[in-house]
Amino acid sequence: MFTLLQVAVVDTLMEELPLEVVKPDFWVKALPVIQVWAIKLLAVVLIFLVGKWIARMIAKFVSKALNKKKGNETLAAFMSSIAYFLIMIFVLIAAINKLGIQTTSLIAIIGAAGLAVGLALQGSLSNFAAGVMLIMFKPFRVGDNVTGAGQTGKVHEIQMFSTILVGEEGKAIIIPNSKITGDIIINFEGVNRLQD
16 A cells, blocks of 8 residues: 555654654644644634724724814824724734733833834924814814914915915915914904804
């Protein structure tokens, strides 16, 4: 049934394998460990897939909630992506923890990196927060004649980090949003325009 070559190959493999693998006692001890790790890996995949689905649903909910008001498309897209990635970070940490890997040091590294990025981008983050406030509370709209941060002009565009006014003789005036929200804003269009 077996050729001499096949028997020689099997004999060679048996000699090369450690004795523990060949003994039937090895598989009796190894099978429970393999089963435990297979269940852990299945749980990790399940946590990741369910977490990703939940992250997508929450991101869609945030996007729809912010898109109900006109003019919030940029904010809605940005906030929904932030929500998605924050949830995915928690999902990945939960999946890694399920494997039995200690995640406390990983969480500390993520926190330290977040602090470092926050300190490095402090000015930009304050401009971003001011941009969110301008988009949500709308003290002025595109096309309004306003004075803000000591500059007067017609609002051309409200961006996430800055606002662009068109001044006298068509000059573009780019003002950081934190300067606008931190100063007096005069909207020459009147109060009725703000209530629309």
